Amino acid sequence: MILAIDIGNTNIVIGCIDDPEKYSSGCVFVERLSTVRTKTELEYAIDIKNVLDIYHIKKTELEGGIISSVVPQITTIVKLAVEKILKKEVLVVGAGIKTGLxxxxxxxxxxxxxxxxxxxxxxxxxxxxxxxxxxxxxxxxxxxxxxxxxxxxxxxxxxxxxxxxxxxxxxxxxxxxxxxxxxxxxxxxxxxxxxxxxxxxxxxxxxxxxxxxxxxxxxxxxxxxxxxxxxxxxxxxxxxxxxxxxxxxxxxxxxxxxxxxx
Structure with a gap:
């Protein structure tokens, strides 16, 4: 299962993506948080961990994470927050990432x-x-x-x-x-x-x-x-x-x- 996060100007969309054969769209859940540019790494980590807890998702079930962002000011903060939870490197869509597009x-x-x-x-x-x-x-x-x-x-x-x-x-x-x-x-x-x-x-x-x-x-x-x-x-x-x-x-x-x- 993958933790996928999209950081937008108004909302941060969080979802877990699993095998499409188990879930019709491959999405176990999708939730939204408000994008707050003043939040710290720890505050975002708490927010994201709370969402995972609500859906009973354990960090051991997550093989990794990936982030897309149009808000550069908080991209690194959210990346570090997710890594604090997963204890794994998280990918960020941008330079060096292969998309095939x-x-x-x-x-x-x-x-x-x-x-x-x-x-x-x-x-x-x-x-x-x-x-x-x-x-x-x-x-x-x-x-x-x-x-x-x-x-x-x-x-x-x-x-x-x-x-x-x-x-x-x-x-x-x-x-x-x-x-x-x-x-x-x-x-x-x-x-x-x-x-x-x-x-x-x-x-x-x-x-x-x-x-x-x-x-x-x-x-x-x-x-x-x-x-x-x-x-x-x-x-x-x-x-x-x-x-x-x-x-x-x-x-x-x-x-x-x-x-x-x-």
Whole structure:
């Protein structure tokens, strides 16, 4: 069993990955912690150990760990925290780690580790070409061509960021929860905000799929993942596969590839 951790700007996703024959997705569990840049190595170790204890996972059951991070300030802190628990070296996706992904962009070194991992998982599990939407603090799109090459993508503000900006700059609009209203045409301010936020995000994804598949020159498998995907994807009109555990599964693929080659 592998401990896989994805450090995002808002949440840290933690999961244990085991034999897919035992668990439908290979994921024994998936949980989220808040990303706190001021926490110490010990504080993160306690948080992670508590999650493992809740699911009755013993450190002797874990053969190792792997981390993907877009928050450089705490990557090493979390790595040391995990190593404190496992008493084993933990891999971090980045320089020196073999992913098997053929990256065809201007500067491959600029590609975020989360996008690399999403793409590795997508190629391993789904037919190409692929469009992978990862919906978090930022929304990202990975584009994989029919030859399994990463050829580029998109980055744009996430739903939460857009909503925060709206409420911060419009004095009469307060914060709302992200649940779809009963009707798309809102009858009050809160429902209007919910409808506008959710359906505009869904329509944007539908429109992007149309434009991206036009540029690819044909149909593509479309996958969505990330903390906010469940809120938006059900309201899209295009066929989209929702895979909450995509990134963790990608970390497992990369872990096994590097362990085999060492």
């Amino acid at each position: 053929n990256i065809r962009i201007d500067n491959p070194a600029q590609l975020g580790s989360d996008l690399v991992v999403d793409s590795v998982a997508g190629i391993a599990e789904y037919p190409v070409p692929l469009l992978i939407f990862d919906m978090g603090t930022a929304n990202t799109v990975c584009v994989i061509d029919k030859n399994k090459n990463y050829i580029g993508g998109m980055i744009y503000p996430g739903v939460g960021v857009s909503l925060d900006s709206l409420t911060a700059h419009a004095s009469q609009l307060g914060g709302i929860s992200l649940e779809a209203p009963e009707h798309i045409i809102g009858k009050n301010t809160v429902d209007c905000m919910k409808s506008g936020t959710i359906y505009s995000a869904a329509a944007a994804i539908d429109g992007l799929i149309d434009r991206l598949t036009d540029e690819l020159g044909g149909k593509a498998t479309v996958i969505a993942t990330g903390g906010l995907a469940k809120k938006i994807i059900p309201h899209c009109r295009r066929k989209i596969i929702l895979d909450d555990n995509l990134l963790l599964k990608g970390l497992a693929v990369i872990y096994r590839k590097n362990r085999r080659e060492r």
